[in-house]
Amino acid sequence: MLKGEKKITTVNLGKDNPVFLQILGICSTLAVTNYLKTTMFMCLGIIFVLSLSNLTISFFRKLIPSKIKRVISILLIASYVTIVDILLKTYMPDILKQLAPYVGIIIANCIIMGRVETFALNNKPIISFIDGLRCGIVYSFVLLIIAFIRELMGNATLWGYPVLGDWWVKWGIMTMASGAFFLLAIFVWIVKNKFTKEDNGVE
Protein backbone atom coordinates (compact mmCIF):
# COMPACT_ATOMS: atom_id res chain seq x y z
CA MET A 1 0.00 0.00 0.00
CA LEU A 2 2.84 2.33 0.85
CA LYS A 3 4.31 1.85 -2.57
CA GLY A 4 1.07 2.82 -4.21
CA GLU A 5 0.79 5.84 -2.01
CA LYS A 6 4.21 7.03 -3.02
CA LYS A 7 3.44 6.54 -6.64
CA ILE A 8 0.33 8.64 -6.36
CA THR A 9 1.71 11.43 -4.24
CA THR A 10 4.47 12.27 -6.66
CA VAL A 11 2.76 14.89 -8.73
CA ASN A 12 4.13 14.34 -12.17
CA LEU A 13 2.92 17.12 -14.34
CA GLY A 14 3.88 15.65 -17.66
CA LYS A 15 3.52 11.90 -17.30
CA ASP A 16 0.15 10.51 -16.35
CA ASN A 17 -1.54 13.85 -16.91
CA PRO A 18 -5.22 13.26 -17.63
CA VAL A 19 -5.46 16.15 -20.07
CA PHE A 20 -2.36 15.30 -22.04
CA LEU A 21 -2.39 11.57 -22.21
CA GLN A 22 -6.05 10.67 -22.11
CA ILE A 23 -7.34 13.96 -23.59
CA LEU A 24 -9.97 14.05 -20.84
CA GLY A 25 -11.92 17.07 -19.76
CA ILE A 26 -10.98 19.24 -22.70
CA CYS A 27 -14.45 20.74 -22.94
CA SER A 28 -13.75 22.95 -19.97
CA THR A 29 -10.22 23.53 -21.23
CA LEU A 30 -11.72 25.12 -24.29
CA ALA A 31 -14.56 26.96 -22.63
CA VAL A 32 -13.25 28.68 -19.52
CA THR A 33 -9.64 29.50 -20.31
CA ASN A 34 -10.40 32.97 -21.65
CA TYR A 35 -9.23 34.69 -18.49
CA LEU A 36 -6.82 33.63 -15.80
CA LYS A 37 -9.14 34.66 -12.98
CA THR A 38 -12.14 32.61 -14.05
CA THR A 39 -9.88 29.70 -14.84
CA MET A 40 -8.40 29.82 -11.36
CA PHE A 41 -11.81 29.56 -9.72
CA MET A 42 -12.87 26.83 -12.11
CA CYS A 43 -9.76 24.90 -11.18
CA LEU A 44 -10.38 25.36 -7.46
CA GLY A 45 -13.93 24.09 -7.99
CA ILE A 46 -12.72 21.05 -9.85
CA ILE A 47 -10.07 20.22 -7.26
CA PHE A 48 -12.69 20.53 -4.52
CA VAL A 49 -15.23 18.33 -6.27
CA LEU A 50 -12.72 15.78 -7.46
CA SER A 51 -10.97 15.20 -4.16
CA LEU A 52 -14.06 15.18 -1.96
CA SER A 53 -16.14 12.98 -4.23
CA ASN A 54 -13.23 10.56 -4.45
CA LEU A 55 -13.01 10.53 -0.65
CA THR A 56 -16.73 10.02 -0.07
CA ILE A 57 -17.19 7.32 -2.65
CA SER A 58 -14.15 5.52 -1.39
CA PHE A 59 -15.69 5.52 2.13
CA PHE A 60 -18.84 3.87 0.88
CA ARG A 61 -17.28 1.68 -1.75
CA LYS A 62 -18.17 -1.56 0.03
CA LEU A 63 -21.75 -0.52 0.68
CA ILE A 64 -22.58 0.44 -2.89
CA PRO A 65 -23.98 -2.41 -4.98
CA SER A 66 -22.05 -2.62 -8.22
CA LYS A 67 -25.21 -2.30 -10.32
CA ILE A 68 -25.97 1.22 -9.19
CA LYS A 69 -22.48 2.50 -8.47
CA ARG A 70 -22.58 4.94 -11.36
CA VAL A 71 -25.90 6.43 -10.31
CA ILE A 72 -24.68 6.94 -6.79
CA SER A 73 -21.39 8.46 -7.84
CA ILE A 74 -23.14 10.90 -10.18
CA LEU A 75 -25.50 11.90 -7.36
CA LEU A 76 -22.56 12.48 -5.04
CA ILE A 77 -20.65 14.51 -7.60
CA ALA A 78 -23.77 16.53 -8.32
CA SER A 79 -24.18 17.42 -4.68
CA TYR A 80 -20.60 18.66 -4.48
CA VAL A 81 -21.06 20.68 -7.65
CA THR A 82 -24.14 22.25 -6.08
CA ILE A 83 -22.05 23.21 -3.05
CA VAL A 84 -19.51 24.90 -5.34
CA ASP A 85 -22.31 26.69 -7.16
CA ILE A 86 -23.85 27.97 -3.93
CA LEU A 87 -20.47 29.06 -2.56
CA LEU A 88 -19.74 31.04 -5.72
CA LYS A 89 -23.22 32.53 -5.72
CA THR A 90 -22.87 33.87 -2.18
CA TYR A 91 -19.26 35.02 -2.16
CA MET A 92 -18.29 35.70 -5.77
CA PRO A 93 -21.36 36.48 -7.88
CA ASP A 94 -19.28 38.30 -10.53
CA ILE A 95 -17.21 35.28 -11.29
CA LEU A 96 -20.25 33.04 -11.33
CA LYS A 97 -21.72 35.29 -14.01
CA GLN A 98 -18.76 34.60 -16.27
CA LEU A 99 -18.60 30.93 -15.44
CA ALA A 100 -22.35 30.43 -15.30
CA PRO A 101 -22.99 27.37 -17.48
CA TYR A 102 -19.63 25.80 -16.88
CA VAL A 103 -19.97 25.32 -13.14
CA GLY A 104 -22.81 22.93 -13.75
CA ILE A 105 -20.76 21.20 -16.38
CA ILE A 106 -18.14 20.19 -13.81
CA ILE A 107 -20.40 17.20 -13.19
CA ALA A 108 -19.89 16.01 -16.74
CA ASN A 109 -16.16 16.54 -16.60
CA CYS A 110 -14.71 13.26 -17.73
CA ILE A 111 -11.80 13.39 -15.31
CA ILE A 112 -14.07 13.24 -12.28
CA MET A 113 -16.11 10.26 -13.48
CA GLY A 114 -12.95 8.59 -14.67
CA ARG A 115 -11.13 8.91 -11.38
CA VAL A 116 -14.16 7.88 -9.36
CA GLU A 117 -14.78 4.79 -11.45
CA THR A 118 -11.24 3.60 -11.87
CA PHE A 119 -9.70 4.66 -8.61
CA ALA A 120 -12.00 5.56 -5.76
CA LEU A 121 -14.19 2.48 -6.10
CA ASN A 122 -11.19 0.21 -5.63
CA ASN A 123 -9.00 2.05 -3.14
CA LYS A 124 -8.91 3.25 0.42
CA PRO A 125 -10.27 6.70 1.31
CA ILE A 126 -7.06 8.59 2.05
CA ILE A 127 -5.28 7.39 -1.07
CA SER A 128 -8.34 8.27 -3.13
CA PHE A 129 -8.44 11.72 -1.63
CA ILE A 130 -4.76 12.26 -2.48
CA ASP A 131 -5.35 10.93 -5.98
CA GLY A 132 -8.22 13.36 -6.45
CA LEU A 133 -6.04 16.24 -5.32
CA ARG A 134 -3.24 15.15 -7.61
CA CYS A 135 -5.46 14.86 -10.65
CA GLY A 136 -7.08 18.17 -9.91
CA ILE A 137 -3.74 19.93 -9.54
CA VAL A 138 -2.35 18.36 -12.66
CA TYR A 139 -5.47 19.36 -14.57
CA SER A 140 -5.33 22.91 -13.26
CA PHE A 141 -1.71 23.13 -14.26
CA VAL A 142 -2.63 22.63 -17.90
CA LEU A 143 -5.65 24.91 -17.71
CA LEU A 144 -3.75 27.73 -16.05
CA ILE A 145 -0.92 27.66 -18.56
CA ILE A 146 -3.37 27.76 -21.47
CA ALA A 147 -5.34 30.54 -19.78
CA PHE A 148 -2.13 32.48 -19.15
CA ILE A 149 -1.14 32.36 -22.81
CA ARG A 150 -4.65 33.04 -24.04
CA GLU A 151 -5.25 36.03 -21.82
CA LEU A 152 -1.82 37.48 -22.52
CA MET A 153 -2.07 37.13 -26.28
CA GLY A 154 -5.77 37.70 -26.74
CA ASN A 155 -6.40 40.59 -24.36
CA ALA A 156 -2.89 41.75 -23.40
CA THR A 157 -3.87 41.49 -19.74
CA LEU A 158 -3.14 39.20 -16.82
CA TRP A 159 -5.68 38.71 -14.02
CA GLY A 160 -7.53 41.67 -15.51
CA TYR A 161 -4.58 44.08 -15.35
CA PRO A 162 -3.04 45.34 -18.59
CA VAL A 163 0.47 43.93 -18.83
CA LEU A 164 1.59 44.42 -22.38
CA GLY A 165 1.53 47.92 -23.73
CA ASP A 166 -0.30 49.34 -26.69
CA TRP A 167 2.29 48.00 -29.11
CA TRP A 168 0.92 44.50 -28.74
CA VAL A 169 -1.55 43.57 -31.44
CA LYS A 170 -4.26 41.49 -29.82
CA TRP A 171 -4.64 38.06 -31.34
CA GLY A 172 -8.35 37.72 -31.93
CA ILE A 173 -8.16 33.99 -32.38
CA MET A 174 -6.93 33.52 -28.81
CA THR A 175 -10.21 34.78 -27.42
CA MET A 176 -12.13 32.20 -29.46
CA ALA A 177 -12.42 28.53 -28.63
CA SER A 178 -10.33 27.62 -31.65
CA GLY A 179 -7.35 29.36 -30.10
CA ALA A 180 -7.60 27.04 -27.12
CA PHE A 181 -7.72 24.07 -29.49
CA PHE A 182 -4.51 25.11 -31.20
CA LEU A 183 -2.75 25.87 -27.93
CA LEU A 184 -3.78 22.56 -26.43
CA ALA A 185 -2.62 20.76 -29.55
CA ILE A 186 0.77 22.45 -29.48
CA PHE A 187 1.01 21.78 -25.78
CA VAL A 188 0.18 18.07 -26.08
CA TRP A 189 2.58 17.82 -28.97
CA ILE A 190 5.51 19.27 -27.03
CA VAL A 191 4.82 17.34 -23.85
CA LYS A 192 4.25 14.01 -25.59
CA ASN A 193 7.37 14.39 -27.64
CA LYS A 194 9.41 15.02 -24.55
CA PHE A 195 7.93 12.44 -22.22
CA THR A 196 7.52 9.54 -24.61
CA LYS A 197 11.21 9.81 -25.39
CA GLU A 198 11.97 9.63 -21.68
CA ASP A 199 9.79 6.55 -21.33
CA ASN A 200 11.59 4.78 -24.11
CA GLY A 201 14.88 5.53 -22.44
CA VAL A 202 13.74 4.02 -19.14
CA GLU A 203 12.23 0.85 -20.48
Place this chain on the structure above:
Amino acid sequence: MVNKFLSKLKINNIAWSLSMKRVLWALIPSILSSVYFFGWRSLFMILIVNIFAYFSEYLFIKNSNKKVHSSVFVIATLFVLTLPPSLPLGMAVIGVIFAVIFGKMVFGGFGRNIFNPALLGRVFVCFTFGPYMMGEWPAPPLGVLKGFKCWIVDGLTMATPLTDNSMALSPDLIMGNVSGSLGETSALAVTIGGIYLYWTKSANRRIINWVFISAIFMQTLLWLLNINEQVLDPFRAICAGGFLFGLFFMATDPITAPKHKEAQILYSVFIGVMTILIRNFSFWPEGVMFSILLANVFVPITDYYFKSRKKRKKIKNAS
Protein backbone atom coordinates in the same frame (compact mmCIF):
# COMPACT_ATOMS: atom_id res chain seq x y z
CA MET B 1 20.41 27.61 -59.76
CA VAL B 2 18.50 27.83 -56.52
CA ASN B 3 19.71 24.36 -55.61
CA LYS B 4 23.33 25.34 -56.17
CA PHE B 5 22.88 28.35 -53.98
CA LEU B 6 21.24 26.28 -51.25
CA SER B 7 23.87 23.57 -51.36
CA LYS B 8 26.48 26.24 -50.82
CA LEU B 9 24.62 27.15 -47.66
CA LYS B 10 24.63 23.41 -46.75
CA ILE B 11 20.90 23.10 -46.37
CA ASN B 12 18.58 20.64 -48.04
CA ASN B 13 17.85 20.88 -51.70
CA ILE B 14 14.40 21.51 -52.98
CA ALA B 15 12.43 18.80 -54.74
CA TRP B 16 10.96 20.61 -57.72
CA SER B 17 7.93 19.18 -59.40
CA LEU B 18 6.65 20.22 -62.81
CA SER B 19 3.11 21.07 -61.79
CA MET B 20 4.28 23.27 -58.94
CA LYS B 21 6.75 25.01 -61.25
CA ARG B 22 3.93 25.68 -63.67
CA VAL B 23 1.78 27.20 -60.96
CA LEU B 24 4.67 29.47 -60.04
CA TRP B 25 5.06 30.48 -63.69
CA ALA B 26 1.35 31.17 -63.86
CA LEU B 27 1.58 33.39 -60.80
CA ILE B 28 4.15 35.73 -62.37
CA PRO B 29 1.54 38.02 -64.02
CA SER B 30 -0.25 38.36 -60.70
CA ILE B 31 2.99 39.14 -58.88
CA LEU B 32 3.81 41.78 -61.49
CA SER B 33 0.37 43.30 -61.20
CA SER B 34 0.68 43.39 -57.40
CA VAL B 35 3.96 45.31 -57.73
CA TYR B 36 2.48 47.56 -60.39
CA PHE B 37 -0.54 48.50 -58.35
CA PHE B 38 0.71 48.33 -54.77
CA GLY B 39 4.44 49.07 -54.79
CA TRP B 40 7.66 47.12 -54.39
CA ARG B 41 6.85 46.15 -50.84
CA SER B 42 4.60 43.36 -52.12
CA LEU B 43 7.55 41.68 -53.86
CA PHE B 44 9.60 42.04 -50.70
CA MET B 45 6.73 40.53 -48.72
CA ILE B 46 6.59 37.55 -51.09
CA LEU B 47 10.33 36.98 -50.70
CA ILE B 48 10.32 37.18 -46.91
CA VAL B 49 7.26 34.97 -46.58
CA ASN B 50 8.76 32.39 -48.94
CA ILE B 51 11.93 32.23 -46.87
CA PHE B 52 9.96 31.71 -43.67
CA ALA B 53 7.79 29.08 -45.33
CA TYR B 54 10.89 27.22 -46.50
CA PHE B 55 12.39 27.18 -43.02
CA SER B 56 9.20 26.13 -41.29
CA GLU B 57 9.00 23.11 -43.57
CA TYR B 58 12.72 22.51 -43.21
CA LEU B 59 12.37 22.31 -39.43
CA PHE B 60 10.07 19.33 -39.82
CA ILE B 61 12.11 17.29 -42.24
CA LYS B 62 15.65 18.11 -41.27
CA ASN B 63 16.02 14.81 -39.41
CA SER B 64 14.85 12.73 -42.34
CA ASN B 65 16.30 12.40 -45.81
CA LYS B 66 13.38 14.10 -47.49
CA LYS B 67 13.76 17.27 -49.47
CA VAL B 68 11.70 20.39 -49.04
CA HIS B 69 8.91 20.06 -51.57
CA SER B 70 8.46 22.97 -53.95
CA SER B 71 4.76 23.20 -53.10
CA VAL B 72 5.78 25.22 -50.07
CA PHE B 73 6.69 28.12 -52.36
CA VAL B 74 3.36 27.86 -54.11
CA ILE B 75 1.61 27.97 -50.74
CA ALA B 76 3.61 30.99 -49.59
CA THR B 77 3.18 32.95 -52.81
CA LEU B 78 -0.53 32.23 -53.05
CA PHE B 79 -0.92 33.18 -49.42
CA VAL B 80 0.77 36.56 -49.85
CA LEU B 81 -1.23 37.37 -52.97
CA THR B 82 -4.47 37.07 -50.96
CA LEU B 83 -3.37 39.56 -48.29
CA PRO B 84 -4.17 43.27 -48.17
CA PRO B 85 -1.27 45.48 -49.33
CA SER B 86 -0.77 47.29 -46.05
CA LEU B 87 -0.59 44.24 -43.78
CA PRO B 88 2.43 44.38 -41.43
CA LEU B 89 5.13 41.90 -42.39
CA GLY B 90 5.12 40.14 -39.03
CA MET B 91 1.52 39.13 -39.43
CA ALA B 92 2.15 37.69 -42.88
CA VAL B 93 5.04 35.69 -41.44
CA ILE B 94 2.91 34.35 -38.57
CA GLY B 95 0.25 33.42 -41.09
CA VAL B 96 2.58 31.51 -43.34
CA ILE B 97 4.19 29.64 -40.47
CA PHE B 98 0.72 28.59 -39.38
CA ALA B 99 -0.22 27.67 -42.94
CA VAL B 100 2.80 25.45 -43.48
CA ILE B 101 2.86 23.80 -40.07
CA PHE B 102 -0.84 23.37 -39.33
CA GLY B 103 -2.05 23.27 -42.88
CA LYS B 104 0.47 20.87 -44.27
CA MET B 105 3.19 19.40 -42.10
CA VAL B 106 0.92 18.30 -39.25
CA PHE B 107 -0.97 16.07 -41.68
CA GLY B 108 2.25 14.44 -42.83
CA GLY B 109 3.63 16.75 -45.46
CA PHE B 110 3.03 17.17 -49.15
CA GLY B 111 0.06 15.31 -50.57
CA ARG B 112 -1.67 14.52 -47.28
CA ASN B 113 -3.32 17.76 -46.28
CA ILE B 114 -7.08 18.11 -46.15
CA PHE B 115 -7.37 21.88 -46.36
CA ASN B 116 -5.78 24.27 -48.77
CA PRO B 117 -2.83 25.54 -46.70
CA ALA B 118 -2.70 29.00 -48.25
CA LEU B 119 -6.36 29.62 -47.50
CA LEU B 120 -6.00 28.15 -44.03
CA GLY B 121 -3.23 30.63 -43.35
CA ARG B 122 -5.42 33.43 -44.61
CA VAL B 123 -8.32 32.41 -42.41
CA PHE B 124 -5.99 32.30 -39.43
CA VAL B 125 -4.69 35.80 -40.10
CA CYS B 126 -8.21 36.97 -40.83
CA PHE B 127 -9.49 35.89 -37.43
CA THR B 128 -6.36 36.75 -35.51
CA PHE B 129 -5.73 40.23 -36.87
CA GLY B 130 -9.24 41.09 -38.00
CA PRO B 131 -8.99 44.90 -38.18
CA TYR B 132 -5.83 44.73 -40.29
CA MET B 133 -7.34 42.24 -42.69
CA MET B 134 -10.66 43.86 -43.35
CA GLY B 135 -10.49 47.56 -42.55
CA GLU B 136 -7.83 48.96 -44.81
CA TRP B 137 -7.82 48.73 -48.55
CA PRO B 138 -5.43 51.35 -49.92
CA ALA B 139 -6.09 52.49 -53.47
CA PRO B 140 -3.43 52.07 -56.17
CA PRO B 141 -1.42 55.26 -56.79
CA LEU B 142 -2.11 57.48 -59.76
CA GLY B 143 0.13 57.98 -62.78
CA VAL B 144 1.45 55.65 -65.43
CA LEU B 145 4.21 53.97 -63.48
CA LYS B 146 2.01 53.51 -60.39
CA GLY B 147 3.62 51.13 -57.93
CA PHE B 148 6.89 50.80 -59.81
CA LYS B 149 8.04 54.09 -58.42
CA CYS B 150 7.08 53.65 -54.80
CA TRP B 151 7.74 51.25 -51.94
CA ILE B 152 4.26 51.14 -50.47
CA VAL B 153 0.99 52.79 -51.42
CA ASP B 154 -0.26 55.58 -49.22
CA GLY B 155 -3.04 55.09 -46.76
CA LEU B 156 -5.72 56.51 -49.05
CA THR B 157 -8.43 53.93 -48.53
CA MET B 158 -11.08 53.22 -51.06
CA ALA B 159 -14.10 50.99 -51.17
CA THR B 160 -13.43 47.66 -52.83
CA PRO B 161 -15.44 46.79 -55.91
CA LEU B 162 -17.27 44.19 -53.86
CA THR B 163 -18.64 46.60 -51.32
CA ASP B 164 -19.22 49.56 -53.62
CA ASN B 165 -22.15 48.91 -55.87
CA SER B 166 -21.91 52.24 -57.67
CA MET B 167 -18.60 51.34 -59.28
CA ALA B 168 -19.33 50.92 -62.95
CA LEU B 169 -17.84 48.26 -65.15
CA SER B 170 -14.72 49.89 -66.46
CA PRO B 171 -11.33 48.91 -67.86
CA ASP B 172 -9.99 49.68 -64.37
CA LEU B 173 -11.89 46.75 -62.92
CA ILE B 174 -10.50 44.34 -65.51
CA MET B 175 -6.98 45.74 -65.41
CA GLY B 176 -7.00 45.80 -61.63
CA ASN B 177 -6.72 49.50 -60.93
CA VAL B 178 -8.95 49.15 -57.86
CA SER B 179 -8.29 48.49 -54.23
CA GLY B 180 -8.23 44.96 -52.89
CA SER B 181 -5.87 42.17 -51.95
CA LEU B 182 -2.43 42.10 -53.54
CA GLY B 183 -2.81 39.59 -56.30
CA GLU B 184 -6.50 39.42 -57.02
CA THR B 185 -7.38 42.93 -58.17
CA SER B 186 -6.19 42.45 -61.73
CA ALA B 187 -8.62 40.11 -63.44
CA LEU B 188 -6.47 40.27 -66.56
CA ALA B 189 -3.24 39.10 -64.92
CA VAL B 190 -5.01 36.33 -63.05
CA THR B 191 -6.73 35.17 -66.21
CA ILE B 192 -3.45 35.08 -68.17
CA GLY B 193 -1.96 32.82 -65.50
CA GLY B 194 -5.16 30.82 -65.33
CA ILE B 195 -5.30 30.25 -69.07
CA TYR B 196 -1.72 29.01 -68.98
CA LEU B 197 -2.69 26.50 -66.31
CA TYR B 198 -5.82 25.54 -68.25
CA TRP B 199 -3.85 25.12 -71.48
CA THR B 200 -1.12 22.96 -69.96
CA LYS B 201 -3.70 20.95 -68.01
CA SER B 202 -1.88 21.63 -64.74
CA ALA B 203 -5.20 22.71 -63.34
CA ASN B 204 -8.19 20.45 -63.56
CA ARG B 205 -10.35 21.73 -66.42
CA ARG B 206 -13.53 20.16 -65.10
CA ILE B 207 -13.29 21.99 -61.80
CA ILE B 208 -12.61 25.33 -63.47
CA ASN B 209 -15.53 24.90 -65.86
CA TRP B 210 -18.04 23.84 -63.26
CA VAL B 211 -17.10 26.44 -60.66
CA PHE B 212 -17.32 29.14 -63.29
CA ILE B 213 -20.66 28.00 -64.67
CA SER B 214 -22.31 27.48 -61.30
CA ALA B 215 -21.12 30.83 -59.93
CA ILE B 216 -22.33 32.70 -63.00
CA PHE B 217 -25.64 30.86 -62.89
CA MET B 218 -26.18 31.66 -59.22
CA GLN B 219 -25.21 35.30 -59.60
CA THR B 220 -27.45 35.75 -62.62
CA LEU B 221 -30.32 34.17 -60.77
CA LEU B 222 -29.92 36.51 -57.79
CA TRP B 223 -29.41 39.48 -60.07
CA LEU B 224 -32.55 38.77 -62.08
CA LEU B 225 -34.58 38.19 -58.94
CA ASN B 226 -33.10 41.42 -57.55
CA ILE B 227 -32.85 40.07 -54.01
CA ASN B 228 -31.26 43.19 -52.54
CA GLU B 229 -29.45 46.24 -53.81
CA GLN B 230 -26.03 44.84 -53.11
CA VAL B 231 -26.23 42.22 -55.85
CA LEU B 232 -23.75 43.01 -58.61
CA ASP B 233 -24.37 42.03 -62.19
CA PRO B 234 -22.68 38.74 -63.09
CA PHE B 235 -19.79 40.09 -65.10
CA ARG B 236 -18.76 42.59 -62.47
CA ALA B 237 -19.15 40.00 -59.75
CA ILE B 238 -16.74 37.70 -61.56
CA CYS B 239 -14.12 40.42 -62.11
CA ALA B 240 -14.37 41.90 -58.64
CA GLY B 241 -12.88 40.30 -55.57
CA GLY B 242 -10.91 37.11 -55.41
CA PHE B 243 -13.22 34.90 -57.40
CA LEU B 244 -10.96 34.38 -60.43
CA PHE B 245 -7.92 33.94 -58.23
CA GLY B 246 -9.67 31.32 -56.15
CA LEU B 247 -11.05 29.65 -59.26
CA PHE B 248 -7.74 29.20 -61.05
CA PHE B 249 -5.29 28.72 -58.21
CA MET B 250 -7.12 27.60 -55.07
CA ALA B 251 -10.05 25.43 -56.10
CA THR B 252 -7.91 23.44 -58.54
CA ASP B 253 -5.25 22.54 -55.99
CA PRO B 254 -4.59 18.91 -56.98
CA ILE B 255 -4.15 17.71 -53.41
CA THR B 256 -7.26 19.04 -51.76
CA ALA B 257 -9.59 18.67 -54.75
CA PRO B 258 -11.45 15.37 -55.18
CA LYS B 259 -10.18 12.70 -57.56
CA HIS B 260 -13.42 11.26 -58.93
CA LYS B 261 -15.44 12.78 -61.70
CA GLU B 262 -18.78 13.07 -59.91
CA ALA B 263 -17.13 14.20 -56.70
CA GLN B 264 -15.30 16.89 -58.63
CA ILE B 265 -18.54 18.20 -60.11
CA LEU B 266 -20.21 18.23 -56.71
CA TYR B 267 -17.21 20.01 -55.20
CA SER B 268 -17.12 22.63 -57.94
CA VAL B 269 -20.82 23.37 -57.86
CA PHE B 270 -20.65 23.70 -54.09
CA ILE B 271 -17.82 26.23 -54.37
CA GLY B 272 -19.53 28.26 -57.05
CA VAL B 273 -22.89 28.45 -55.34
CA MET B 274 -21.50 29.01 -51.83
CA THR B 275 -19.22 31.81 -52.98
CA ILE B 276 -22.12 33.79 -54.35
CA LEU B 277 -24.35 33.02 -51.38
CA ILE B 278 -21.72 34.12 -48.86
CA ARG B 279 -21.02 37.26 -50.84
CA ASN B 280 -24.64 38.32 -50.94
CA PHE B 281 -26.17 37.07 -47.74
CA SER B 282 -23.48 37.32 -45.09
CA PHE B 283 -21.39 39.72 -43.09
CA TRP B 284 -18.32 38.93 -45.20
CA PRO B 285 -17.88 40.75 -48.50
CA GLU B 286 -15.96 37.89 -50.11
CA GLY B 287 -16.84 34.22 -49.94
CA VAL B 288 -14.30 32.40 -52.07
CA MET B 289 -12.03 31.58 -49.17
CA PHE B 290 -14.75 30.12 -46.97
CA SER B 291 -16.49 28.24 -49.73
CA ILE B 292 -13.30 26.48 -50.85
CA LEU B 293 -12.41 25.54 -47.27
CA LEU B 294 -15.96 24.32 -46.65
CA ALA B 295 -15.85 22.27 -49.84
CA ASN B 296 -12.52 20.78 -48.75
CA VAL B 297 -14.25 19.38 -45.68
CA PHE B 298 -16.52 17.24 -47.83
CA VAL B 299 -13.86 16.05 -50.27
CA PRO B 300 -12.81 12.83 -48.49
CA ILE B 301 -16.36 11.58 -47.93
CA THR B 302 -17.61 12.34 -51.44
CA ASP B 303 -14.51 10.77 -52.93
CA TYR B 304 -15.04 7.69 -50.78
CA TYR B 305 -18.72 7.47 -51.67
CA PHE B 306 -18.22 7.68 -55.44
CA LYS B 307 -15.31 5.27 -55.29
CA SER B 308 -17.34 2.63 -53.48
CA ARG B 309 -20.31 3.20 -55.78
CA LYS B 310 -18.11 2.58 -58.79
CA LYS B 311 -16.89 -0.63 -57.23
CA ARG B 312 -20.42 -1.81 -56.52
CA LYS B 313 -21.46 -1.09 -60.09
CA LYS B 314 -18.53 -3.08 -61.41
CA ILE B 315 -19.46 -6.05 -59.27
CA LYS B 316 -23.07 -5.81 -60.44
CA ASN B 317 -22.05 -5.67 -64.07
CA ALA B 318 -19.71 -8.61 -63.66
CA SER B 319 -22.37 -10.79 -62.06
